[in-house]
Amino acid sequence: KIITEAGVRIRLATSYDSPSGYARGADDEAGAGNGGGAFFNPRMRCNRAFVCASLAALVESRDPTSGPLDCLDGFSASGAMALQWKTRLVSKIRVLAVDRCPSAMSALEANCELNGVHWRRVRPHEVAEQFSTDCGSGKLKILTALEQVNSVIETCPFDFIHLDPFGSPAGNIESALRHLRNGGLLSVTCTDLASLLGQQPRVAMRNYGAVLMRVRCAPELGARTLLAFVAACAARCNKSIRPVYCLSAPRFLLACVRVERGARRADDCLARSVGRLAHCRVCQQQRPATSGSIGGDNAGCGCGDDAEGGGAVAVLGPVWLGDLFESDFIKRMARHLLGSAESDSLLASEDKILLKMLLEESQCLSRSTDSLEVSMPPFQPMLYISPKWLRLSGVDLPRLEQLIEILRSSGHAASRTHFDLTAVRTSASIQACRDLILQHSTAAILNHNNTTDAASLTSSMDS
Secondary structure (H helix, E strand, O other): OEEEEOOEEEEOOOOOOOOOOOOOOOOHHHHHOOOOOOOOOHHHHHHHHHHHHHHHHHHHHOOHHHOOEEEEEOOOOOOHHHHHHHHHHHHHEEEEEEEOOHHHHHHHHHHHHHOOOEEEEOOHHHHHHHHHHOOOOOOOEEEEEEOOHHHHHOOOOEEEEEEOOOOOOHHHHHHHHHOEEEEEEEEEEEOOHHHHOOOOHHHHHHHHOOEOOOOOOHHHHHHHHHHHHHHHHHHHOOEEEEEEEEEEEOOEEEEEEEEEEOHHHHHHHHHHHEEEEEEEOOOOOEEEOOOOOOOOOOOOOOOOOOOOOOOOEEEEEEEEOOOOOOHHHHHHHHHHHHOOOHHHOOOOHHHHHHHHHHHHHHHOOOOOOOOOOOOOOOOOOEEEOOHHHHOOOOOOOOOHHHHHHHHHHOOOOEEEEOOEEEEEEEOOOHHHHHHHHHHHHHHHHHHHHHHHHHHHHHHHHHO
């Protein structure tokens, strides 16, 4: 079976969408469970599109006279992602596609030939030499390596690395950061959502060293947990990180960070942007924890000890407390994601709403007009519009768009969020939101009563 995605043709095995066997080992028997080919998930097209656009935006931001960027696809499988990179950016990048499974590597190289892309299989010690000789020429060529990704990363520095293993990427992140050039991008796809969303707290502690629990804002909390882990790994390499975007989807969590060299920057990154989070289990208010202790006032809501079985506040993390988005970078990505024509678009039509929400969230305006922009405080909670959360029984809650206008007109930053379609990202606290909704509801009732009274008076005068 041959499919086409973003202009790249991929030949698939019978059981191409099942990772059974492929994830277990590096021999042909392990790959046999996959029908003798490589794993390919068509439902991950959105992920591949955003990663490709990230690389394109990085290339666009670099000086063209500095030469091609060295890029690594760490778990290439069918080669769909590496081929999208090379066919779109051609001589602007040099690509190394790595996989440990022989059947996947054979499928990758066959897909290269299917798309008219030359390939050359190399050993780890040959990567730097081959990059410097003929991979920067105008012709389409990809280097391939049948190796464990960590053994290949250590052979030469890279400008862009993408990691998408089956499960947690925790074992590969530090090695990737250590060999990423200054100003380079690390892109990480996580599919171990059960641990990052707090459903398996022991696994979260084992893989990421973080205390997590089930909370309503779990997707964003998972993204911030991953970023805190990446920041800690970078600090051990005397480097700092700056997120350019995080993307949460039903099947994956994608984080892309810019890496900068310097021990002082690493210290500042940890001190300013990584910490623990006080989370109130009663009202869901959150704020950076001032200490490791659990207390009724740590979340700033005053709920005290109302929670069942003990204190209301749980201290979670460590998590990333800084910004999640670089608005200008996402705008550059959007141009590549949408393309100049429908046929040139990386994104499927159903995923374009996700990009629109990500753009709005990254800007998070405080007014209806686009001319006024407000910077968000270091960490902002998700506000879920629910009578149970806001304790506003008997009050008609406004629609999300209406609530955003109420918050913006009151001087708060507010926008929809892609992390949850029923949530609003805002600089206002839970209590402030509750008060504003009550004020709006009261004003609406008074306005309705005044209108009714005026109508009755007019009717009486007419009669």
